[in-house]
Amino acid sequence: DAGVIQSPRHEVTEMGQEVTLRCKPISGHNSLFWYRQTMMRGLELLIYFNNNVPIDDSGMPEDRFSAKMPNASFSTLKIQPSEPRDSAVYFCASSSGTGVSPLHFGNGTRLTVT
């Protein structure tokens, strides 16, 4: 089991540029979550998918943020255009089963927007 895989590990970009973060969930997991970690708010849920379908995107801060899950093994989180306040660590997590079960996190992408 390779775990949840995120890429890139680090991303530095200039304000106004498009940023795409990628995630490969654990095989067989049917739920996928995108979180953002900041000092002030801790881990914030941005959006989650169940069986590739977005269920709740109320945590997405602005229209500049979008997420897709074209198949069970891949998801992207896109920020366009990026702003300095988007700088944070973005985590992807996946889980299995129909009931409540722990989330398995990737190692995150540290985004810096200058």
Place this chain on the structure above:
Amino acid sequence: DQQVKQNSPSLSVQEGRISILNCDYTNSMFDYFLWYKKYPAEGPTFLISISSIKDKNEDGRFTVFLNKSAKHLSLHIVPSQPGDSAVYFCAASARGSGNQFYFGTGTSLTVIP
């Protein structure tokens, strides 16, 4: 508004002593709680959980206590070891929420050798 709160940003404990990390929540619908441990440059890893039908769950050196009336849970680590130094997050979920977890802001634990 934060539905899960960890009011202590940091905690230092001597090796061998007990570490107690606290967490409060506001949503009475929460019925499943977890603790995660996070090392620098890594993702959070699941540590221990508790369901609202219990008030205590133990796994080795780690014990989680749940006080539903106070909407409070705590993680006890005994004895504390230097390798326990990490950031600890508590998280809560409500039945029927689709495994949607709300996390606290974390407590950074330092165990001093």
